[in-house]
Structures are given as C-alpha cells and as structure tokens.
Amino acid sequence: MAAQDDETEPDPVTLVATCRTSGCPSQDQPFVGTYYANAEPPLYRGLCMGCGQPISDLATPLSGPVS
Numbered sequence: 001m002a003a004q005d006d007e008t009e010p011d012p013v014t015l016v017a018t019c020r021t022s023g024c025p026s027q028d029q030p031f032v033g034t035y036y037a038n039a040e041p042p043l044y045r046g047l048c049m050g051c052g053q054p055i056s057d058l059a060t061p062l063s064g065p066v067s
C-alpha cells in the first residue's frame with residue numbers, strides 16, 4: 001500500500017543559467033541545469049559553480065526568461 005501524501009512532487013525543469021558576477025570565471029557562460037520550483041519567489045534559484053553566488057539570470061531554453 002502506498003503512503004498518502006497531499007503534496008505533489010514538483011516537476012523539474014531544465015533551465016539555462018548564466019552568471020553575471022563580474023570577475024567570475026564562469027561569467028557570461030550559460031550552462032544548463034535541472035531546477036525545482038520553490039514555494040516562494042524567486043521560483044527558481046541557482047548557484048554559480050564558478051563563484052558560488054546566486055544566479056539571477058535563469059531562462060528556459062525554449063520560452064525565455066523566468067522569474
């Protein structure tokens with residue numbers, strides 16, 4: 001018997017993250033990752049692997065920026 005759960009698992013989405021931190025080794029280099037929606041905005045959050053700063057520039061590959 002499966003456990004009952006009122007909350008549904010969010011579907012992961014593929015987003016293109018681009019770090020805009022000045023001086024970051026990964027600055028302006030978009031990379032694709034899998035993200036899960038948050039309960040509170042910002043809906044998607046990413047951390048840059050180059051500088052460790054939050055990435056605010058997240059876009060879907062097909063439909064443009066998300067917020």
Ligand SMILES: [Zn+2]
Nearest residue numbers: 019024048051
């Ligand atoms: Zn960075």
